[in-house]
Amino acid sequence: xxxxxxxxxxxxxxxxxxxxxxxxxxxxxxxxxxxxxxxxxxxxxxxxxxxxxxxxxxxxxxxxxxxxxxxxxxxxxxxxxxxxxxxxxxxxxxxxxxxxxxxxxx
Numbered sequence: 001x002x003x004x005x006x007x008x009x010x011x012x013x014x015x016x017x018x019x020x021x022x023x024x025x026x027x028x029x030x031x032x033x034x035x036x037x038x039x040x041x042x043x044x045x046x047x048x049x050x051x052x053x054x055x056x057x058x059x060x061x062x063x064x065x066x067x068x069x070x071x072x073x074x075x076x077x078x079x080x081x082x083x084x085x086x087x088x089x090x091x092x093x094x095x096x097x098x099x100x101x102x103x104x105x106x
Contacts, residue, residue, distance in 0.1 A: 002041045003068040010055040016047035054080030
């Protein structure tokens, strides 16, 4: 479930608002979006994946909110953790082709 937005690093691009399939966020004029409907989050990670500056954290537990703060998430180095795990971060680009051996020959 979506837990936090780091409003200090957020660039107000609203990509999270645009990609969220369940309309969890509200865009704010001249400011970062807000988590308006946390209970509607389906834990799809789309907002976290598309955030270009890793300002969002989605906890993998879809059933519970843990009341995490920006500081909790920073201390645990969780901002951008999903992007890193799937190879969408610079330092993990080498993981992007990890499943190539499962593809059928051309």
